[in-house]
Amino acid sequence: MTTSDTLDERYGRVRTPRQTWTRAIVIAVAAVIIGGFAWITVASTLDDVQAEGTAYTIDDSGVTVSFQISIPAGRSVACALEAQDEEHGVVGFRVVEIPAADQHTRAFRETIPTVAPATTGLVNSCWVT
Template sequence: MTTAHELDERYGRTGRRRLPWIIGGTLAVAVIIAFGWMTVATQMSAVDADDLGFEVVDAHSVDVQFQFTAPIGADVTCAVEALDVEFGVVGWKIVDIAGAEHHTKGVHVRIPTVAEATTGLVKTCWVA
């Protein structure tokens, strides 16, 4: 009588079936680790900006207050804009901010405008 082991050897069903699964599992784990690290690295250098308020000074300027959260010590650049009644851009300014000892920093900016603005806001910020 033949045993199961003898039949496996006769028809080539030895431990080779596990090798593709081991290789596939190793590759899947490597891909998951790589994507996880890319996500963490991206978030570590991300900048988040929030509007705090604005004040229309006159027909040709508006003050904008905002805060941003960035990595400690990172120089940050922000685009700040002033909008009119129809949400058209009537003024904008690029603001360079030196790195700080804290994650969060408040900023006050005066934007020159070509017409009277009805609002001012921070458009975006990024690590310089």
């Protein structure tokens, strides 16, 4: 008999089957919740798209935006491109669909037609289609 058993016997501490089952259920529920949060975290990053505008040029008819995207290989993506004026008003907008490819990171150059003089061009957002 161990010291712990001796002390339990001396002071009347006895584990009942109900306490054992309750403890097991609490541990199982905690494991399921932690596993669920882990899966949600991993699943949300599987379709993560990162876009970065690298340059833009402005002419009378529009803005040409150069940008780079990092996407999961084999997934198609759509990106919303914007041309803005000096007060950050949108003067041109275009959605570009990019087909799937084996490369993780790719660079593109697209022209956005404008309805007024623009001062900048940028990538608003990208998403997996």
